[in-house]
Amino acid sequence: MFSPEILLPGPTPIPEAVQKAMLTSMSDHRGALFAPVVERVQRRLAEMLQLEEEGAVAVIPASGTGALEAAVQNFFAPGERTLSVSTGAFGDRFAKIAERHGLLVDSLSFPWGQPFSPCDVMDQLQNNFYAGILVTHNETSTGVLNPVKELAQLLSAIPPETRPLYIVDSISGVPSVPMLMKDWGIDVVLAASQKGFMCPPGLAIVAVGGNARKLSQKVSGRGYYFDLTPYFHGQLPYTPSVSLWYGLDAALALLAEEGIDARYARHRTMAQMAAAFASAVGWTPIVASEYASPTVTAIRLEPKQTPEKLRQQVFQAGLQIAGGMGPWHQDTIRIGHVGAVSPAMLYSGLGIIAHFAAHAESGLNAAWEVWHNRITFEEA
Numbered sequence: 001m002f003s004p005e006i007l008l009p010g011p012t013p014i015p016e017a018v019q020k021a022m023l024t025s026m027s028d029h030r031g032a033l034f035a036p037v038v039e040r041v042q043r044r045l046a047e048m049l050q051l052e053e054e055g056a057v058a059v060i061p062a063s064g065t066g067a068l069e070a071a072v073q074n075f076f077a078p079g080e081r082t083l084s085v086s087t088g089a090f091g092d093r094f095a096k097i098a099e100r101h102g103l104l105v106d107s108l109s110f111p112w113g114q115p116f117s118p119c120d121v122m123d124q125l126q127n128n129f130y131a132g133i134l135v136t137h138n139e140t141s142t143g144v145l146n147p148v149k150e151l152a153q154l155l156s157a158i159p160p161e162t163r164p165l166y167i168v169d170s171i172s173g174v175p176s177v178p179m180l181m182k183d184w185g186i187d188v189v190l191a192a193s194q195k196g197f198m199c200p201p202g203l204a205i206v207a208v209g210g211n212a213r214k215l216s217q218k219v220s221g222r223g224y225y226f227d228l229t230p231y232f233h234g235q236l237p238y239t240p241s242v243s244l245w246y247g248l249d250a251a252l253a254l255l256a257e258e259g260i261d262a263r264y265a266r267h268r269t270m271a272q273m274a275a276a277f278a279s280a281v282g283w284t285p286i287v288a289s290e291y292a293s294p295t296v297t298a299i300r301l302e303p304k305q306t307p308e309k310l311r312q313q314v315f316q317a318g319l320q321i322a323g324g325m326g327p328w329h330q331d332t333i334r335i336g337h338v339g340a341v342s343p344a345m346l347y348s349g350l351g352i353i354a355h356f357a358a359h360a361e362s363g364l365n366a367a368w369e370v371w372h373n374r375i376t377f378e379e380a
Protein backbone atom coordinates (compact mmCIF):
# COMPACT_ATOMS: atom_id res chain seq x y z
CA MET A 1 0.00 0.00 0.00
CA PHE A 2 2.82 2.45 0.77
CA SER A 3 5.48 3.05 -1.87
CA PRO A 4 8.96 3.81 -0.60
CA GLU A 5 9.63 7.52 -0.07
CA ILE A 6 11.94 9.29 -2.49
CA LEU A 7 15.05 11.29 -1.68
CA LEU A 8 16.52 10.98 -5.15
CA PRO A 9 18.02 13.61 -7.46
CA GLY A 10 15.07 12.81 -9.78
CA PRO A 11 12.52 11.57 -10.38
CA THR A 12 11.01 13.40 -7.43
CA PRO A 13 7.72 12.96 -5.56
CA ILE A 14 4.70 14.25 -7.49
CA PRO A 15 2.30 16.57 -5.63
CA GLU A 16 -1.34 15.52 -5.52
CA ALA A 17 -2.46 18.53 -7.61
CA VAL A 18 -0.10 17.42 -10.38
CA GLN A 19 -1.27 13.81 -10.18
CA LYS A 20 -4.90 14.91 -10.41
CA ALA A 21 -4.19 17.22 -13.35
CA MET A 22 -2.65 14.28 -15.22
CA LEU A 23 -5.97 12.44 -14.90
CA THR A 24 -7.73 15.15 -16.94
CA SER A 25 -9.71 13.52 -19.76
CA MET A 26 -7.90 13.29 -23.04
CA SER A 27 -8.70 16.09 -25.43
CA ASP A 28 -7.95 17.07 -29.00
CA HIS A 29 -4.37 18.32 -28.84
CA ARG A 30 -5.20 20.72 -31.65
CA GLY A 31 -8.48 21.82 -30.06
CA ALA A 32 -9.75 24.66 -27.90
CA LEU A 33 -9.33 22.81 -24.57
CA PHE A 34 -5.64 22.06 -24.93
CA ALA A 35 -4.44 25.26 -26.66
CA PRO A 36 -4.55 27.42 -23.48
CA VAL A 37 -2.48 24.80 -21.62
CA VAL A 38 0.30 25.01 -24.20
CA GLU A 39 0.17 28.80 -24.25
CA ARG A 40 0.26 29.03 -20.42
CA VAL A 41 3.09 26.54 -19.96
CA GLN A 42 5.29 28.22 -22.58
CA ARG A 43 4.54 31.70 -21.20
CA ARG A 44 5.22 30.70 -17.59
CA LEU A 45 8.49 28.99 -18.52
CA ALA A 46 9.59 32.03 -20.54
CA GLU A 47 8.80 34.39 -17.66
CA MET A 48 10.50 32.18 -15.10
CA LEU A 49 13.69 31.90 -17.16
CA GLN A 50 13.54 35.58 -18.07
CA LEU A 51 13.65 34.82 -21.75
CA GLU A 52 14.01 37.80 -24.10
CA GLU A 53 11.08 38.60 -26.39
CA GLU A 54 12.75 37.25 -29.51
CA GLY A 55 13.35 33.96 -27.69
CA ALA A 56 11.08 30.92 -27.50
CA VAL A 57 10.53 27.76 -25.47
CA ALA A 58 10.21 24.29 -26.96
CA VAL A 59 8.75 21.54 -24.76
CA ILE A 60 9.56 18.26 -26.46
CA PRO A 61 8.60 14.67 -25.67
CA ALA A 62 11.85 13.28 -24.23
CA SER A 63 13.82 12.87 -21.03
CA GLY A 64 16.62 15.34 -20.33
CA THR A 65 19.08 13.63 -22.64
CA GLY A 66 16.70 14.42 -25.50
CA ALA A 67 17.15 18.12 -24.72
CA LEU A 68 20.95 17.74 -24.89
CA GLU A 69 20.65 16.00 -28.25
CA ALA A 70 18.17 18.57 -29.59
CA ALA A 71 20.51 21.40 -28.59
CA VAL A 72 23.47 19.88 -30.42
CA GLN A 73 21.39 19.14 -33.50
CA ASN A 74 19.64 22.51 -33.76
CA PHE A 75 22.45 24.97 -33.16
CA PHE A 76 25.51 23.46 -34.81
CA ALA A 77 26.46 21.90 -38.11
CA PRO A 78 28.76 18.84 -38.31
CA GLY A 79 32.40 19.86 -38.38
CA GLU A 80 31.91 22.94 -36.18
CA ARG A 81 34.15 23.24 -33.15
CA THR A 82 32.64 23.34 -29.66
CA LEU A 83 34.12 23.49 -26.18
CA SER A 84 32.77 21.01 -23.66
CA VAL A 85 33.26 22.09 -20.05
CA SER A 86 32.77 19.03 -17.90
CA THR A 87 32.64 18.62 -14.13
CA GLY A 88 31.20 15.10 -14.03
CA ALA A 89 29.16 12.39 -15.73
CA PHE A 90 26.55 14.66 -17.32
CA GLY A 91 29.13 17.08 -18.70
CA ASP A 92 30.87 14.08 -20.28
CA ARG A 93 27.57 12.91 -21.74
CA PHE A 94 26.98 16.28 -23.40
CA ALA A 95 30.41 16.06 -25.05
CA LYS A 96 29.72 12.52 -26.31
CA ILE A 97 26.42 13.57 -27.87
CA ALA A 98 28.16 16.44 -29.65
CA GLU A 99 30.83 14.06 -30.98
CA ARG A 100 28.19 11.64 -32.26
CA HIS A 101 26.64 14.52 -34.18
CA GLY A 102 29.93 15.12 -35.96
CA LEU A 103 31.06 18.21 -34.05
CA LEU A 104 34.73 18.71 -33.25
CA VAL A 105 34.74 18.75 -29.47
CA ASP A 106 37.55 20.08 -27.28
CA SER A 107 37.05 19.01 -23.68
CA LEU A 108 37.99 21.00 -20.64
CA SER A 109 37.43 18.70 -17.67
CA PHE A 110 37.60 19.59 -14.01
CA PRO A 111 38.10 17.15 -11.12
CA TRP A 112 34.99 15.45 -9.72
CA GLY A 113 33.59 17.47 -6.85
CA GLN A 114 34.99 20.77 -8.14
CA PRO A 115 33.18 23.48 -10.13
CA PHE A 116 34.58 24.69 -13.43
CA SER A 117 36.80 27.74 -13.40
CA PRO A 118 35.37 30.54 -15.61
CA CYS A 119 38.91 31.95 -16.02
CA ASP A 120 40.22 28.61 -17.32
CA VAL A 121 37.37 28.54 -19.82
CA MET A 122 38.24 32.06 -20.96
CA ASP A 123 41.93 31.06 -21.32
CA GLN A 124 40.86 28.23 -23.61
CA LEU A 125 38.94 30.74 -25.73
CA GLN A 126 41.99 33.00 -26.13
CA ASN A 127 43.55 31.07 -28.98
CA ASN A 128 40.61 29.09 -30.31
CA PHE A 129 37.39 29.92 -32.07
CA TYR A 130 34.40 27.91 -30.89
CA ALA A 131 30.89 27.93 -32.30
CA GLY A 132 29.55 26.96 -28.89
CA ILE A 133 30.29 26.17 -25.25
CA LEU A 134 28.46 23.27 -23.58
CA VAL A 135 28.28 23.40 -19.78
CA THR A 136 26.37 21.76 -16.96
CA HIS A 137 24.74 24.07 -14.42
CA ASN A 138 24.01 21.66 -11.58
CA GLU A 139 26.22 18.56 -12.03
CA THR A 140 23.96 15.88 -10.58
CA SER A 141 26.67 13.22 -10.48
CA THR A 142 28.78 15.21 -8.00
CA GLY A 143 26.39 17.72 -6.42
CA VAL A 144 28.24 20.79 -7.67
CA LEU A 145 26.50 24.01 -8.68
CA ASN A 146 28.69 25.55 -11.38
CA PRO A 147 29.34 29.30 -11.78
CA VAL A 148 27.40 29.69 -15.05
CA LYS A 149 26.52 33.32 -14.28
CA GLU A 150 30.16 34.26 -13.69
CA LEU A 151 31.18 32.65 -16.98
CA ALA A 152 28.36 34.51 -18.76
CA GLN A 153 29.72 37.80 -17.43
CA LEU A 154 33.18 37.06 -18.82
CA LEU A 155 31.78 35.88 -22.15
CA SER A 156 29.83 39.10 -22.57
CA ALA A 157 33.16 40.93 -23.12
CA ILE A 158 33.65 39.00 -26.40
CA PRO A 159 32.19 40.81 -29.47
CA PRO A 160 28.89 39.18 -30.54
CA GLU A 161 30.27 38.14 -33.97
CA THR A 162 32.87 35.85 -32.41
CA ARG A 163 31.18 34.97 -29.12
CA PRO A 164 30.41 31.26 -28.83
CA LEU A 165 26.82 30.19 -28.27
CA TYR A 166 26.49 29.52 -24.54
CA ILE A 167 24.42 26.38 -23.87
CA VAL A 168 23.62 25.36 -20.30
CA ASP A 169 22.33 21.96 -19.19
CA SER A 170 20.26 22.97 -16.17
CA ILE A 171 18.30 19.73 -16.06
CA SER A 172 18.66 19.33 -12.30
CA GLY A 173 18.98 23.08 -11.68
CA VAL A 174 15.96 24.89 -13.12
CA PRO A 175 13.56 25.78 -11.42
CA SER A 176 15.21 25.01 -8.08
CA VAL A 177 18.05 27.50 -8.49
CA PRO A 178 18.06 30.95 -10.15
CA MET A 179 18.43 31.16 -13.94
CA LEU A 180 18.00 34.58 -15.56
CA MET A 181 18.81 34.08 -19.22
CA LYS A 182 18.53 37.70 -20.33
CA ASP A 183 20.28 39.36 -17.36
CA TRP A 184 23.07 36.82 -17.32
CA GLY A 185 23.46 36.43 -21.09
CA ILE A 186 22.76 32.74 -21.59
CA ASP A 187 21.71 31.59 -25.06
CA VAL A 188 20.11 28.20 -24.44
CA VAL A 189 18.89 26.49 -21.25
CA LEU A 190 17.89 22.83 -21.05
CA ALA A 191 15.61 21.35 -18.38
CA ALA A 192 13.46 18.28 -17.76
CA SER A 193 10.10 17.59 -16.14
CA GLN A 194 11.15 14.98 -13.57
CA LYS A 195 13.44 17.18 -11.45
CA GLY A 196 12.46 20.49 -9.90
CA PHE A 197 9.27 20.63 -11.95
CA MET A 198 7.82 17.82 -9.78
CA CYS A 199 6.35 15.95 -12.76
CA PRO A 200 7.01 12.46 -14.10
CA PRO A 201 9.82 12.03 -16.65
CA GLY A 202 8.90 12.61 -20.28
CA LEU A 203 9.03 16.32 -21.12
CA ALA A 204 12.25 18.11 -21.98
CA ILE A 205 12.47 21.88 -22.08
CA VAL A 206 14.69 23.84 -24.45
CA ALA A 207 14.59 27.60 -23.81
CA VAL A 208 16.22 29.55 -26.61
CA GLY A 209 17.29 33.22 -26.58
CA GLY A 210 17.02 35.49 -29.63
CA ASN A 211 20.49 34.86 -31.12
CA ALA A 212 20.22 31.13 -30.74
CA ARG A 213 16.81 31.17 -32.36
CA LYS A 214 18.18 32.88 -35.47
CA LEU A 215 20.97 30.33 -35.59
CA SER A 216 18.58 27.42 -35.28
CA GLN A 217 16.73 28.66 -38.35
CA LYS A 218 20.04 28.53 -40.26
CA VAL A 219 20.88 25.00 -39.14
CA SER A 220 17.24 23.75 -39.21
CA GLY A 221 16.52 20.85 -41.49
CA ARG A 222 18.79 18.30 -39.81
CA GLY A 223 16.77 15.55 -38.17
CA TYR A 224 13.01 15.66 -38.09
CA TYR A 225 11.36 14.93 -34.74
CA PHE A 226 13.83 17.06 -32.76
CA ASP A 227 13.91 19.96 -35.20
CA LEU A 228 12.86 22.60 -32.66
CA THR A 229 11.38 25.25 -34.95
CA PRO A 230 7.87 23.78 -35.20
CA TYR A 231 7.69 23.39 -31.40
CA PHE A 232 8.18 27.08 -30.66
CA HIS A 233 4.77 28.54 -31.36
CA GLY A 234 1.14 27.74 -31.86
CA GLN A 235 0.18 24.15 -32.35
CA LEU A 236 2.61 21.43 -31.44
CA PRO A 237 3.87 19.58 -34.50
CA TYR A 238 3.25 15.97 -33.40
CA THR A 239 0.90 14.33 -30.89
CA PRO A 240 2.17 15.64 -27.54
CA SER A 241 2.26 13.83 -24.18
CA VAL A 242 -1.07 15.46 -23.32
CA SER A 243 -1.26 14.16 -19.73
CA LEU A 244 2.26 15.32 -18.93
CA TRP A 245 1.46 18.78 -20.28
CA TYR A 246 -1.52 18.97 -17.90
CA GLY A 247 0.79 17.91 -15.08
CA LEU A 248 3.43 20.52 -15.97
CA ASP A 249 0.74 23.19 -16.15
CA ALA A 250 -0.40 22.31 -12.60
CA ALA A 251 3.19 22.14 -11.35
CA LEU A 252 3.91 25.64 -12.67
CA ALA A 253 0.81 26.89 -10.85
CA LEU A 254 2.17 25.35 -7.63
CA LEU A 255 5.50 27.02 -8.24
CA ALA A 256 3.78 30.40 -8.63
CA GLU A 257 1.87 29.75 -5.40
CA GLU A 258 5.03 28.84 -3.46
CA GLY A 259 7.00 31.76 -4.97
CA ILE A 260 10.25 31.27 -6.81
CA ASP A 261 12.41 32.82 -4.06
CA ALA A 262 10.77 30.61 -1.42
CA ARG A 263 11.47 27.64 -3.69
CA TYR A 264 15.17 28.51 -3.95
CA ALA A 265 15.38 29.01 -0.17
CA ARG A 266 13.68 25.66 0.52
CA HIS A 267 16.30 23.79 -1.52
CA ARG A 268 19.20 25.72 -0.01
CA THR A 269 17.98 24.91 3.49
CA MET A 270 17.70 21.22 2.67
CA ALA A 271 21.19 21.10 1.14
CA GLN A 272 22.57 22.60 4.34
CA MET A 273 20.58 20.13 6.44
CA ALA A 274 21.93 17.16 4.45
CA ALA A 275 25.53 18.36 4.67
CA ALA A 276 25.30 19.13 8.40
CA PHE A 277 23.76 15.70 9.01
CA ALA A 278 26.50 13.93 7.04
CA SER A 279 29.35 15.65 8.87
CA ALA A 280 27.80 15.06 12.28
CA VAL A 281 27.21 11.32 11.76
CA GLY A 282 30.86 10.88 10.77
CA TRP A 283 30.55 10.85 6.99
CA THR A 284 31.88 13.40 4.51
CA PRO A 285 29.81 15.79 2.41
CA ILE A 286 32.19 15.84 -0.53
CA VAL A 287 31.48 19.22 -2.08
CA ALA A 288 32.51 22.42 -0.30
CA SER A 289 29.57 24.52 0.86
CA GLU A 290 30.39 27.51 -1.44
CA TYR A 291 29.49 25.50 -4.52
CA ALA A 292 27.34 22.70 -3.10
CA SER A 293 24.22 21.99 -5.13
CA PRO A 294 20.90 22.96 -3.52
CA THR A 295 19.22 19.89 -5.05
CA VAL A 296 21.54 16.94 -4.41
CA THR A 297 24.21 16.17 -1.80
CA ALA A 298 26.98 13.63 -2.41
CA ILE A 299 28.21 11.97 0.79
CA ARG A 300 31.26 9.75 1.20
CA LEU A 301 30.60 6.92 3.66
CA GLU A 302 32.99 5.45 6.19
CA PRO A 303 35.47 3.01 4.56
CA LYS A 304 33.77 -0.07 6.03
CA GLN A 305 30.36 0.82 4.61
CA THR A 306 29.24 0.27 1.03
CA PRO A 307 26.61 2.37 -0.75
CA GLU A 308 24.90 -0.79 -2.10
CA LYS A 309 24.35 -2.20 1.39
CA LEU A 310 23.23 1.10 2.87
CA ARG A 311 20.83 1.78 0.00
CA GLN A 312 19.38 -1.70 0.43
CA GLN A 313 18.95 -1.19 4.17
CA VAL A 314 17.22 2.15 3.83
CA PHE A 315 15.08 0.76 1.00
CA GLN A 316 13.86 -2.01 3.29
CA ALA A 317 12.92 0.70 5.75
CA GLY A 318 10.91 2.46 3.04
CA LEU A 319 13.26 5.05 1.54
CA GLN A 320 14.99 5.36 -1.83
CA ILE A 321 18.29 7.24 -2.07
CA ALA A 322 20.82 7.28 -4.93
CA GLY A 323 24.29 5.78 -5.19
CA GLY A 324 27.44 7.50 -6.37
CA MET A 325 28.16 7.63 -10.09
CA GLY A 326 31.34 6.91 -12.07
CA PRO A 327 34.47 6.96 -9.92
CA TRP A 328 32.37 7.54 -6.81
CA HIS A 329 30.12 4.52 -7.10
CA GLN A 330 32.03 2.44 -4.52
CA ASP A 331 31.95 4.78 -1.56
CA THR A 332 29.36 7.49 -2.08
CA ILE A 333 25.62 8.00 -1.72
CA ARG A 334 23.61 10.90 -3.10
CA ILE A 335 20.66 12.32 -1.21
CA GLY A 336 18.27 14.25 -3.43
CA HIS A 337 16.23 17.16 -2.09
CA VAL A 338 14.67 18.40 -5.28
CA GLY A 339 11.09 18.93 -6.38
CA ALA A 340 8.23 18.24 -3.99
CA VAL A 341 10.41 17.51 -0.95
CA SER A 342 9.97 19.55 2.22
CA PRO A 343 12.48 19.95 5.05
CA ALA A 344 10.15 17.76 7.14
CA MET A 345 10.30 14.98 4.53
CA LEU A 346 14.07 15.27 4.34
CA TYR A 347 14.34 15.20 8.13
CA SER A 348 12.28 12.02 8.40
CA GLY A 349 14.34 10.40 5.62
CA LEU A 350 17.54 11.35 7.44
CA GLY A 351 15.98 9.68 10.49
CA ILE A 352 15.99 6.36 8.60
CA ILE A 353 19.50 6.85 7.22
CA ALA A 354 20.77 7.80 10.68
CA HIS A 355 20.09 4.28 11.96
CA PHE A 356 22.94 3.02 9.80
CA ALA A 357 25.47 5.66 10.87
CA ALA A 358 27.76 5.85 13.88
CA HIS A 359 26.45 9.06 15.43
CA ALA A 360 22.75 9.05 14.60
CA GLU A 361 21.64 11.51 17.23
CA SER A 362 24.33 14.08 16.45
CA GLY A 363 23.40 13.91 12.78
CA LEU A 364 19.74 14.53 13.39
CA ASN A 365 20.48 17.31 15.87
CA ALA A 366 22.72 19.00 13.30
CA ALA A 367 20.05 18.79 10.59
CA TRP A 368 17.41 20.05 13.01
CA GLU A 369 19.62 22.94 14.04
CA VAL A 370 19.98 24.13 10.42
CA TRP A 371 16.28 23.76 9.80
CA HIS A 372 15.14 25.29 13.08
CA ASN A 373 17.46 28.28 12.70
CA ARG A 374 16.05 28.82 9.26
CA ILE A 375 12.47 28.69 10.52
CA THR A 376 13.31 31.11 13.33
CA PHE A 377 15.19 33.38 10.94
CA GLU A 378 12.34 33.44 8.42
CA GLU A 379 9.76 34.20 11.08
CA ALA A 380 11.84 36.98 12.67
Ligand SMILES: Cc1ncc(COP(=O)(O)O)c(C=O)c1O
Nearest residue numbers: 063064065090138140171172192
Ligand atom coordinates in the same frame (compact mmCIF):
# COMPACT_ATOMS: atom_id res chain seq x y z
C1 LIG B 1 22.53 17.49 -15.23
C2 LIG B 1 21.84 16.39 -15.97
N1 LIG B 1 21.96 16.35 -17.31
C3 LIG B 1 21.35 15.38 -18.04
C4 LIG B 1 20.60 14.42 -17.44
C5 LIG B 1 19.95 13.36 -18.27
O1 LIG B 1 18.58 13.41 -18.14
P1 LIG B 1 17.63 12.13 -18.38
O2 LIG B 1 18.09 11.05 -17.49
O3 LIG B 1 16.28 12.70 -18.03
O4 LIG B 1 17.75 11.78 -19.82
C6 LIG B 1 20.45 14.41 -16.06
C7 LIG B 1 19.68 13.36 -15.37
O5 LIG B 1 19.82 13.13 -14.20
C8 LIG B 1 21.08 15.43 -15.31
O6 LIG B 1 20.97 15.48 -13.99
